[in-house]
Amino acid sequence: MTAISTTRQTLWWLRLGLVAGSLLVLGTALATFLGVRASIAEVRERTAPAVLEVSLAKEALVHAHDAAVRAFEHGQAKLTGPSEQYEDEIALASQQLAQVAEHNAAGEQGSQTLRLIEGLLPAYNGFIGRADAHFRQEGGGPLAASDLLSAADLLTAPDNGILARLDTLEAAQRAALDVQLDANWLDPAITVLWALPLVVLLGTLAWTQRFLARRFRRTVNTALLAATAACVLLGTATALLLGIQSGARDSAAVLARTVDARSATTTAVADRTRWTLTQVLAAQCGPGGVVACGDTVAAFAAATPVPPTVPAQPPPEVDEAALLGPGLTEPGWSGVLGYGIPVLAAGIGVLAVGGLQPRLDEYRFRTRRAS
Secondary structure, eight states: OHHHHHHHHHHHHHHHHHHHHHHHHHHHHHHHHHHHHHHHHHIIIIIHHHHHHHHHHHHHHHHHHHHHHHHHHTTTHHHHTTOHHHHHHHHHHHHHHHHHHHHOOSHHHHHHHHHHHHHHHHHHHHHHHHHHHHHHSTTOHHHHHHHHHHHHHHHHOTTTSHHHHHHHHHHHHHHHHHHHHHSGGGSGGGHHHHHHHHHHHHHHHHHHHHHHHHHHOOSOOHHHHHHHHHHHHHHHHHHHHHHHHHHHHHHHHHHHHHHHHHHHHHHHHHHHHHHHHHHHHHHHTOTTGGGGGOHHHHHHHHTOOOOOSSOOOOOOOOOHHHHHSTTTSOOTTHHHHHHHHHHHHHHHHHHHHHHHHHHHHHHHHHHHHHO
16 A cells, blocks of 8 residues: 555656656746847847947048048049048948947947047038138138148047047947857857756656656656657757857857958058148148148147058948848747747647556556555
């Protein structure tokens, strides 16, 4: 009687444990799937584009400044102003900054930096416009030089210039991207959340089958064997999320290399523009050269190194979809996985109950006979 009661109690606890384990596996696997899916969408639709857009805004501003300076260098400004390219690049920079505002992942600090940059751009445009007006006037060369230098300082000042603030904004967006890739649902350590309950459930299923084989001398319990197969299949399917996590990190690395390469080109253009500007300032200041325009202009010219003789090559157009797509696009099978996890987990619980219920019924029958 005691042996019957103990075996029946063990069977009851095993059934409860397997059902609870299948529910736990369902919760952890589904939570991981939904969390990874949401995190990938956040990176794809917000954070990664913000990183690229800040870089492109900086690039557009540098090319706009270069176009304006070259227009003054060749005297084109007297006919067409700072040039059509300048206007186009400024418009592109404003467009990119508007997109950064939409995608900003750096929180309030990023928003404040962005608002400051957007507030400085009209001042920069104003200096270029006044330089153009003075350039057209007879004897307005020194004033044009002063305005051009003010525009350059506002754009390129190392600590608080527009480009420096864009660097700060880009660093904040990249930091936000790194946090998303290395923490929460995209952290490889999140595997423990779903893998550990799955391993425990597999172990419980194996122990249950061994217990039944010893107690009832039946080698195979078909229902529990099917539950084990479903558990393995569920683990294999959920493990596919590791590939999504890895793909996201690979895409982020490609994005970082692309941004760094374009930033290097942008820096080369800025250095070349600074040198060109010293030539424009010298021409506008008259026979005395930059000294005739005062100490500030002279100091600027003296601090400007000669750039490399090889001109900076313009970077190719960015295909944002191709750059951000491969590792951040949700795989087509993810929808199937979203349905498959609940079905498999529910199947494990049903099969576990179905495999143990006949043995419980058998011991219930034995208990009634013994009484």
